[in-house]
Amino acid sequence: SQQGEEDPQALSIQEGENATMNCSYKTSINNLQWYRQNSGRGLVHLILIRSNEREKHSGRLRVTLDTSKKSSSLLITASRAADTASYFCATDLMDSSYKLIFGSGTRLLVRP
Amino acid sequence: NAGVTQTPKFQVLKTGQSMTLQCAQDMNHNSMYWYRQDPGMGLRLIYYSASEGTTDKGEVPNGYNVSRLNKREFSLRLESAAPSQTSVYFCASSERGRTEAFFGQGTRLTVV
Numbered sequence: 001s002q003q004g005e006e007d008p009q010a011l012s013i014q015e016g017e018n019a020t021m022n023c024s025y026k027t028s029i030n031n032l033q034w035y036r037q038n039s040g041r042g043l044v045h046l047i048l049i050r051s052n053e054r055e056k057h058s059g060r061l062r063v064t065l066d067t068s069k070k071s072s073s074l075l076i077t078a079s080r081a082a083d084t085a086s087y088f089c090a091t092d093l094m095d096s097s098y099k100l101i102f103g104s105g106t107r108l109l110v111r112p
Numbered sequence: 113n114a115g116v117t118q119t120p121k122f123q124v125l126k127t128g129q130s131m132t133l134q135c136a137q138d139m140n141h142n143s144m145y146w147y148r149q150d151p152g153m154g155l156r157l158i159y160y161s162a163s164e165g166t167t168d169k170g171e172v173p174n175g176y177n178v179s180r181l182n183k184r185e186f187s188l189r190l191e192s193a194a195p196s197q198t199s200v201y202f203c204a205s206s207e208r209g210r211t212e213a214f215f216g217q218g219t220r221l222t223v224v
Contacts, residue, residue, distance in 0.1 A: 004154075030210055042116075042202060042215035043155070088154055092210055098143050098162040099170060100206070100213055102155040 004089045004103025012109040019076040021106040023089035024069075030092040032065055032072050033100070037086045046074075046087075051094070079110045114138055118203050118216035125193045125223045133188040133219050135203030143206045144186035145213065146170075146178060148199040155202060161186055193223045 007022045023032070031050045035043040049056045049065045049072065056063045062075040076083055089103045119134045137144065142163045147155040147170075157170030159178040167178050175197060177189045186205075190197060200220050204213040 006154075033212060040149075040200065040218070042217045043204075043213075045212040045214070048212055090213075097160075097168060098206075098208075098210070099157060099160060099168075100145060100204075101157060101171070102147070104154040 004091055004101060006087075006089060006103045006106045008106060009104070010107045010109070012111065013079055014111050015079060015081055017079055019079050019083070019108055019110070021074045021087055021108070023072045023074070023103050025072075025089075025091045025103075026070065027091075028094040029067075030094050032063075033090045033092070034061075034063060034072075034074050035088045035090060035102075037088065037105075039085075043088065076108075079108075081110050081112045084108060084110045116203055116205055116214050116216035118201075118219050120219060121217065122220050123222070125190075125221065127194060127223060129193050130189065130191050131193065132190075133201055133203075133221075134185070135187065135216060136185045137203075137205040137214070138184065139205060139207075139214065140183070141205035141214075142183070142208050143213075144180065145204040145206075146176075146186070146188045147202045147204065148172065148197075149202060149218075150199050158188065158201075190221075193221075195223045197221065198223045 033048045034046040086105045088105045116137045145160045146158040161167045161180040164183045203216045206213040
């Protein structure tokens with residue numbers, strides 16, 4: 001089973017609304033990262049939050065991390081049609097490896 | 113700067129054939145990864161290389177082998193392709209395994 005599970009699997013919103021996606025993971029992490037994928041293309045890194053951080057902002061993105069609940073959320077504010085994509089969380093495991101394990105993803109559709 | 117380059121972009125194989133997927137990065141990164149993505153799914157880690165000269169199994173290594181040829185190049189080999197290996201394969205690299213990863217554009221492999 002995958003380290004990260006995302007919720008919801010799919011999300012459809014109107015342009016201008018906010019979109020929230022959640023990620024839960026199972027084992028301790030060094031950091032958690034969010035990526036975006038357009039239509040089967042390569043993934044693009046959005047934001048990284050370290051295990052000792054609780055919240056991070058980047059433009060219209062806000063990420064929170066709750067290590068006690070092993071969960072993270074990604075908020076996209078004032079969404080645009082161009083935000084339509086799949087969003088994945090990835091966990092950098094707190095072990096001696098350098099594995100980067102991805103979740104199952106949330107497919108976001110922003111309707112114009 | 114090309115970033116992460118994967119070849120080929122598309123490939124069709126017959127069951128039992130072998131092939132090698134090539135990946136090269138020009139960012140002087142230490143860590144490199146191979147993932148597969150099945151339709152509508154997240155990325156699953158096949159193998160990774162934390163640094164030049166080392167390789168380790170990921171979540172789904174069976175049926176694959178890898179070679180970290182040098183710091184720039186990390187290849188993935190299918191010795192005897194099976195229809196279950198039909199997928200999109202992504203190569204990625206990161207500076208030292210604790211930072212953001214950069215992805216190639218993917219190789220779409222179909223095994224018939």
